[in-house]
Amino acid sequence: MTLGEKLLPVLVVVYVGRKLEAAIFRLPTFPILTAAPFRLRPPRRKEPVDVEMTRINPPLYLASTTITCRYCKAAMHAVALIAPNVPETEGDVCILCDITELPDSVLSFIQSRFPTFRRQFSKSAQSEYFANTCPVCGVLSGDHYLHSEPGAPFFPTTDEEARRLTIDPVALQGSIDVQASLRMGSGDLILNNGRSRESQ
Numbered sequence: 559m560t561l562g563e564k565l566l567p568v569l570v571v572v573y574v575g576r577k578l579e580a581a582i583f584r585l586p587t588f589p590i591l592t593a594a595p596f597r598l599r600p601p602r603r604k605e606p607v608d609v610e611m612t613r614i615n616p617p618l619y620l621a622s623t624t625i626t627c628r629y630c631k632a633a634m635h636a637v638a639l640i641a642p643n644v645p646e647t648e649g650d651v652c653i654l655c656d657i658t659e660l661p662d663s664v665l666s667f668i669q670s671r672f673p674t675f676r677r678q679f680s681k682s683a684q685s686e687y688f689a690n691t692c693p694v695c696g697v698l699s700g701d702h703y704l705h706s707e708p709g710a711p712f713f714p715t716t717d718e719e720a721r722r723l724t725i726d727p728v729a730l731q732g733s734i735d736v737q738a739s740l741r742m743g744s745g746d747l748i749l750n751n752g753r754s755r756e757s758q
């Protein structure tokens with residue numbers, strides 16, 4: 559039983575404004591203003607983030623290499639997608655990172671070879687994306703570490719650095735749409751120097 563019911567069966571509750579949480583108990587002789595023990599409205603939901611997709615035309619390549627897990631020091635694979643034909647960049651070879659949406663067929667292709675490439679939450683990015691994870695400890699090697707600094711595994715600056723990468727063509731039936739960041743600048747170097755799997 560609430561206080562209002564106890565004092566007076568006919569209770570009038572008045573909501574004032576959106577945030578002011580107050581109720582007025584009307585009693586026969588005098589009004590009591592008291593704080594209501596509930597919220598007038600549930601907290602606002604987060605607005606949905608606009609999903610912007612990038613169209614990619616064939617061909618598409620998978621670059622891979624072996625790195626050392628920064629957490630447990632185990633050897634682990636790292637992969638990245640390289641797209642030379644992205645209409646919105648007008649001819650720049652793009653390296654995809656921070657991938658959040660990928661067609662199932664492309665993901666299956668990658669995971670059949672590198673099952674440790676999977677959607678994972680990144681604490682430093684505070685978001686989820688498809689990341690390279692360690693097969694021993696499960697910690698991800700973030701795309702920031704793999705892509706951002708010159709000399710990083712997917713940011714080669716010399717032919718020699720680019721030759722450490724292996725290139726596999728990804729079979730595409732046609733154009734695909736992805737949600738990812740596009741990085742430009744070293745894609746040509748990778749495609750020109752990366753080793754194809756047959757030549758190894």
Ligand SMILES: [Zn+2]
Nearest residue numbers: 627630692695
């Ligand atoms: Zn590890």
